[in-house]
Amino acid sequence: MDILTVNNITKSYSNHLALSDVSLSIPQQSIFGLLGPNGAGKTTLIRIINQIINADGGTIEVNGERLNPNHIEIIGYLPEERGLYKKMQVGEHLLYFARLKGLKRAEAIKKIKYWFQKLDIPDWMNKKVEDLSKGMQQKVQFVGTVLHDPKLIILDEPFSGFDPINANIIKDEILELREKGSTIIFSTHRMESVEELCDHIALIDRSHKILDGPKKEIKNNYRSKTFIVNHVGDIGGLDGHYELLSSTSLEDDLQETRIRIKDETGSNLLLEHLIGQTKVVGFNEYIPSINDIFIQTVKEGSHE
Amino acid sequence: MSKILLILQREYVSRVKKRSFLLTTFLTPLLFGGLYALAIYFAVKDSGDEYQIKVVDESGYVASRLEDKGVAKFEIVTEAVDSVKKNVEDGKDFGLLYIPKLDLDKPDGIMLYAMNTPGLQLEDDVDDAIEAALERAKMDRIGISQSTLDSLRTKVSIKSVSLSGKAATSGNSSIAGAVGTISGILIYMFMLVYGAQVMRGVMQEKTSKIVEILVSSVKPFQLMMGKILGVALVGLTQFVLWILLTGALLSLAPTLLGVDAHTATEAANHMSVAGASAGNAQAIEAFGKINNVISQINLPLIIGSFIYYFLTGYLFYAALFAMVGSAVDSEADTQQLMLPIMMPIIASFMMLGAVLKDPSGSLAFWLSMIPFSSPIIMMIRIPFDVPVWQLALSMALMILGFLGTTWVAGRVYRIGILMHGAKVNYKVIFKWLMSKQ
Numbered sequence: 001m002d003i004l005t006v007n008n009i010t011k012s013y014s015n016h017l018a019l020s021d022v023s024l025s026i027p028q029q030s031i032f033g034l035l036g037p038n039g040a041g042k043t044t045l046i047r048i049i050n051q052i053i054n055a056d057g058g059t060i061e062v063n064g065e066r067l068n069p070n071h072i073e074i075i076g077y078l079p080e081e082r083g084l085y086k087k088m089q090v091g092e093h094l095l096y097f098a099r100l101k102g103l104k105r106a107e108a109i110k111k112i113k114y115w116f117q118k119l120d121i122p123d124w125m126n127k128k129v130e131d132l133s134k135g136m137q138q139k140v141q142f143v144g145t146v147l148h149d150p151k152l153i154i155l156d157e158p159f160s161g162f163d164p165i166n167a168n169i170i171k172d173e174i175l176e177l178r179e180k181g182s183t184i185i186f187s188t189h190r191m192e193s194v195e196e197l198c199d200h201i202a203l204i205d206r207s208h209k210i211l212d213g214p215k216k217e218i219k220n221n222y223r224s225k226t227f228i229v230n231h232v233g234d235i236g237g238l239d240g241h242y243e244l245l246s247s248t249s250l251e252d253d254l255q256e257t258r259i260r261i262k263d264e265t266g267s268n269l270l271l272e273h274l275i276g277q278t279k280v281v282g283f284n285e286y287i288p289s290i291n292d293i294f295i296q297t298v299k300e301g302s303h304e
Numbered sequence: 305m306s307k308i309l310l311i312l313q314r315e316y317v318s319r320v321k322k323r324s325f326l327l328t329t330f331l332t333p334l335l336f337g338g339l340y341a342l343a344i345y346f347a348v349k350d351s352g353d354e355y356q357i358k359v360v361d362e363s364g365y366v367a368s369r370l371e372d373k374g375v376a377k378f379e380i381v382t383e384a385v386d387s388v389k390k391n392v393e394d395g396k397d398f399g400l401l402y403i404p405k406l407d408l409d410k411p412d413g414i415m416l417y418a419m420n421t422p423g424l425q426l427e428d429d430v431d432d433a434i435e436a437a438l439e440r441a442k443m444d445r446i447g448i449s450q451s452t453l454d455s456l457r458t459k460v461s462i463k464s465v466s467l468s469g470k471a472a473t474s475g476n477s478s479i480a481g482a483v484g485t486i487s488g489i490l491i492y493m494f495m496l497v498y499g500a501q502v503m504r505g506v507m508q509e510k511t512s513k514i515v516e517i518l519v520s521s522v523k524p525f526q527l528m529m530g531k532i533l534g535v536a537l538v539g540l541t542q543f544v545l546w547i548l549l550t551g552a553l554l555s556l557a558p559t560l561l562g563v564d565a566h567t568a569t570e571a572a573n574h575m576s577v578a579g580a581s582a583g584n585a586q587a588i589e590a591f592g593k594i595n596n597v598i599s600q601i602n603l604p605l606i607i608g609s610f611i612y613y614f615l616t617g618y619l620f621y622a623a624l625f626a627m628v629g630s631a632v633d634s635e636a637d638t639q640q641l642m643l644p645i646m647m648p649i650i651a652s653f654m655m656l657g658a659v660l661k662d663p664s665g666s667l668a669f670w671l672s673m674i675p676f677s678s679p680i681i682m683m684i685r686i687p688f689d690v691p692v693w694q695l696a697l698s699m700a701l702m703i704l705g706f707l708g709t710t711w712v713a714g715r716v717y718r719i720g721i722l723m724h725g726a727k728v729n730y731k732v733i734f735k736w737l738m739s740k741q
Contacts, residue, residue: 014739050520052722077520081724083512087318099310100521144517 003028003152003183004049009058011044018044019055020207026185026200031178033198033215034187035290037298040204042187043080046154049185050077062152073102076150080157080187082141084129091125094144101148108147115143119169134161142170146177153177154185159193171197191291203294205301215290222288222296225261229274230254230282239273241265258286307522311530312537315505319538329542330549337553355426357399357416358388363406369437374429392417401430408441480687481660487610487683492653495617495679496646498539499625503638505531506629506721515721524718528630529710532622536615543614609686612699617679620706621649623713630713630720631728631736641728652677656684663688672698675705712737 006024011017019041026032036042047053049060051067060067062074084093091112098108116122119139129137138161146153155174159167174184174197186198194201194215202212211218226245229235232253238244242265245258261270267285274280288296319325358381361367367380378401381388391397399418406412416430443453506528509515518527628641652671659668663685672682672690678698682690719736726732 014735047722052516052519072521075520077517079513079516079520081513081516083514083517085318085514086512096310096314097517097521100307100518141517 001028002026003063004185005061006045006049007059007061009045009048009055009060011041011048011053011055017207019048019204021058022204022207022209023058024202024209024212026183028183029178029181030199031174031184031186031197033194033201033290034185034204035189035194035201035294036204041207042204043156045204046077046079046156046185046187049154050075073148074151076101076145076148076153078141078145078153078155078158080160084137084140086128086130088129089125090127090129090132090140093129094140094147097144098147101150103148111147111149112143115147119143119173135163135166138162139166139170142173146173150182152183152185154187156187157189158186159188159190191289191294194290201290203297205298210301211293211297218293219287219290222293223285224288225267226286227259227261227267227270228282228284228286229257229259229280231257231274231278231280233278235274236277242270242273254281308526308530308533311522311527312534315531315534316537319501319535320541325538325542329545333546333549333553336550337556340554355398357401357430358391358397359401359403360385360388361403363403365406365408365441366403366434366437369440370433371436373433373436375426376429376433378433389417392419395419401434403434408438408445411438481684483606483687484663484684485656485660487606487686488653488656488680491610491614491617491679491683492649494539494543494614495621495649498535498618499621501538502532502535502622503625503629503642504635505535506626506717507632507635507638510630510721511633519721524721525714528623528626528714528717532619532626532710535622536618539618540611540615606686609695609699610683613679613683613702616675616699616702616706620675620679620702620709621645623706623709627713627716627720627733630717631723631733633724637728641730641733644730648676649680652680655681659684664690669694673701675702675708678702678705 002025004024004026006022006026009019009022011019022041022045034042034045044053048055049067051069051072062071065071088096091109094112095105095108098111099105103111112125116124121136121139124132124136124140129140132140142158145155153174158170158174162170171193174186178184186194188194198215200213201215201218203210230250232255234255235244235247235257238259241261241263243260243262245260247255247257249255259270259274261267267283271280271283274283353375354377355375356377356379359367359370359378360381360383361370370378370380372378385400385402388397388400392400398420399416402415402417404413406414411434414434416427440450443450509518509527515527522530624645628638628645631641632638655667655671655677659665659671659681662668668681668685671677672685672694678701682695682698686695716733716736719739720728720733
């Protein structure tokens with residue numbers, strides 16, 4: 001079941017095309033990574049989902065229903081560009097955000113207390129926003145995003161401004177929110193957190209969606225039967241089944257060589273082939289990281 | 305709708321709680337009351353300062369005709385100038401007025417010597433006294449007596465009567481003018497001060513990036529209207545508090561000063577005609593007039609239309625101010641965008657005099673119809689009895705006017721608040737206005 005489907009969304013501004021025929025399906029209870037270089041159109045898509053701007057063409061459905069103002073209450077949005085009223089108290093501020101999302105006052109206060117307890121910041125209620133550090137303000141903003149128990153949470157660079165400890169706390173909260181049934185759309189340039197958190201990803205480049213699907217599948221598709229061999233002593237020579245991609249010397253006598261199998265030959269045969277020539281210390285399949293896939297696909301796109 | 309209320313509530317509470325709001329709200333009436341009390345105090349208590357001035361007259365015209373005037377008391381002496389001067393230098397006498405031989409038509413060389421620089425009041429009084437003395441000398445020269453001169457003068461006091469409207473009212477146009485001017489200036493101030501507050505508020509939300517979170521929960525138009533209405537309520541609160549506090553202070557001031565109410569009113573009456581520099585009879589007459597006019601001024605009409613024009617005029621301009629705030633990234637960028645908006649406000653303020661001269665002329669009529677100027681101009685005209693149809697038309701146009709500016713501002717705002725780093729001028733704003741969402 002998909003919580004959100006984006007069908008053929010198109011959006012152009014007066015001088016450029018921001019989104020061109022973009023379609024996506026975001027499965028329920030997943031963490032969906034929305035990736036793409038700067039200016040690709042991610043923020044435009046996120047704004048359209050949040051009904052901040054309207055698309056020129058295409059439709060969006062939430063739980064099979066056309067996107068409408070009632071959906072505001074089930075969406076939580078943490079923009080990349082975010083701020084707080086400096087002069088307000090933290091509790092007051094969160095109450096304001098929650099009530100704008102349709103929460104009743106008493107309920108909102110209960111939720112705020114719950115989150116303060118959970119994040120171990122019980123005495124922040126009456127603090128002024130301007131007295132908080134940047135990282136602390138980020139925490140408040142995160143609470144503001146999830147306060148109304150949104151079913152769909154959209155986080156744009158949620159970790160920026162956090163130290164590693166707090167980033168971990170937020171990461172755990174995100175995972176827990178998914179366990180409890182929420183779906184998270186996660187837009188970031190930090191590929192290691194995509195690697196760590198996301199189940200699905202989509203890549204948008206220059207207004208087009210160029211890649212999407214479960215992370216595992218995508219990574220599988222980018223496997224190229226390339227193996228990384230750590231060995232001591234030179235490799236004498238390879239026969240026609242194999243191609244030597246690169247070889248670098250590591251410390252001591254250790255070398256690392258990348259070898260691609262050109263045909264249907266299995267990895268065992270390659271290993272046997274190598275053992276005869278050199279002392280093999282390590283043998284691993286090279287699985288491309290999301291980072292590599294990102295750079296590779298975006299670069300390919302720009303050559304067209 | 306309830307979201308507009310939530311926004312309005314936040315805007316209102318956060319502004320009313322501010323120290324600057326509390327200070328201006330409570331100090332301004334205190335200032336007014338204080339000034340008023342001070343004025344009464346000085347009017348009741350004669351300052352008692354008098355300056356004894358020795359007069360040496362070599363011309364022969366002045367000495368016999370010089371009379372004390374205000375704070376200047378004269379004493380004619382026959383001593384030599386130098387010895388009197390010496391006395392002044394030694395501090396025995398305050399001052400010396402020296403009148404040399406002079407030509408009655410071109411009196412030159414009159415000197416006032418004093419150790420302390422004489423105040424403006426004293427200089428004025430001495431001037432007046434000498435002028436009066438010379439005038440009498442001239443009258444003697446051509447042989448006119450004071451009684452002949454007095455018999456030439458006829459005192460006239462015109463009562464102006466307006467025949468328009470249901471009941472003819474007689475009134476003093478200068479009082480009506482004062483009422484109109486004060487309401488006009490107040491509206492002008494409110495529009496500028498609170499309009500600028502709206503602009504700054506919008507700009508802060510944009511530059512501190514709060515706005516993107518907010519518009520994911522509410523429509524940009526709701527956000528804009530909530531802010532505009534919230535600030536309007538702050539303005540209204542301040543205005544009502546000013547009236548109440550000033551009223552309370554004014555009625556308390558005399559008691560606080562230990563002056564009994566009767567003396568105070570008398571002193572106040574005296575002050576309001578000060579400058580006429582006339583005797584008691586004139587003051588009483590003027591006071592009667594004021595009372596008369598005040599009783600005939602349609603106070604409910606003036607207060608009612610003041611609140612109406614205050615609100616609609618504010619709404620009209622606040623929308624435009626919000627538009628500018630949404631378009632810019634920093635306070636510095638507002639300057640050039642503000643100019644076309646400020647111009648009609650300032651222009652109508654400058655037309656104040658012209659309108660007062662001819663409150664029912666065609667300039668006044670047209671300016672009080674155009675929503676850009678009508679809040680200020682119509683308030684100036686109202687004490688002079690504006691025909692009902694004109695008032696109704698102006699009020700209706702005002703509503704159309706602010707609906708119009710709100711529509712325009714809303715369309716620019718929804719795009720402007722999300723735009724960062726763009727170089728904005730009115731061409732760009734127009735493009736935003738015309739663009740689809």
